Amino acid sequence: MLFFFALLICSGPSSYDNEEKTTFRYVLEHQPMSRRGYIVNARTEKREVFVPKTDVPSPETYQMDLNKIPETKRAFRPFNSSCDRFPTVFKSTTIPGPGSYESDVKQNRQVHMLHSFGGRTKLIPAVKTKCMPLNKDKCVICLTQPIGDYYQYRNEVLCADCFNFNWQWQEKFKRTYLQAFQKVRDCSHMHQHAGTAARIQLVDDRIMKKLQRKEAYLSLYWP
Template identity: 70%
Template sequence: MLFGDEPPAKVVFGTGFANRPTFPTDIQHDCFGNYQTPIRGVPNLGPGSYENDAKSSFRYVLDQQPMSRRGYTFNARTEKREAFVPKTDVPSPDTYQKDLTAREHTRRAFKPFDVGGERLPSMAKHGNLPGPGTYQWDVKQNRQVHMRHSFGGRTSLIPVIKTKCAPTNTDQCQICRKQPVGDYYQFHKEILCASCFNFNWQWEEKFKRPHLQAFQKVRDCSDVHEHGGTTAKVQLVDDRLIKKLQRKEAYLSLYWP
């Protein structure tokens, strides 16, 4: 028919509307239906339709519970119960407590303080040991070797004695005008040999002690390198021995600067 006068179809998607099986009243024939149990009985029953007050009352329990003729419940014991007789002939709690007023039994020691050894060892009787005033008690504690740190890198030791690597060493002491032998001291362009530095540190003849504190101990590289008059160098000592010497000097400088 035209212009929308067709009657409504009785079949929707190939099934009847009234007889279509739906969950939860019906069950599906697949894995979901095996685990989900459909609702049986009256599906439209509300929560207020149950008689909980009547089924859970004390009167209902007594009426439904099986009882015997003697008044006992089902499967209950009917023999006479034995009365509990309290025991009174037991010791009091303070019987087990130790008598603190009793005199303890003491044993006579065979030696004072149970020690039979020599009181003063033979080594302590010698007079060649240093006395208490020999040691320095006012020295700096918790001394640590100075290390160079970097973020994400390894720590490296800061050498106490700086090594000057040059083909020829032309440094001269400003006081004695001689070329230093061994370790010497340098501050910018001021150079002092070890003997002149120690003399001025003690007597402050030419340089004051605060100014001498800025000097750093340096060393010529002739013991570890061989230049031969050129800037190239040939290593004479292994790196492990050099690092071992630097660690030893850094530790000893904490006590003998």
């Protein structure tokens, strides 16, 4: 009987003020501090008590007044867009027809390279460069020294004009025989020999490699 009476006298679970002794401020003020410190150079004084600030503005002071209509800028165009609503469709006259394309063109053209097992690949130039102190080659038809690129097969030399003429009309050489000729040029654009076997380089090797790669690629479409 006394046990049940004692239970009635005790307070219930909701009658304690737990928020007063569980706050962070209460822990800082009542936490025991050692005057001698815990380690070397440890803090021995009592912690500073934080004074609450009550002179701060309330949250509603930052909220904008919703009773006023906000000012807006007028758009320079309707819906801020000056594009055409319906884009213009290209006419059939501006686009080439299907018959204007070459369907029988060779596809997947690749530059020819020399490969070796375990070695680096080497570009096969479209035009062979002959390094010689003085160019004495002469065309076997017109007997003149060729200017620029020309064609050679073994000891026979043809200038570009004679080669193109015989390729079209086959006057002196057949087209099957002209296929063995290779386009060559002298080294005057990259070396300076001055009549001797020694050479002075006029163009950097990196620039020459770039030009050779570009020439090899363009020769696939314009031989």
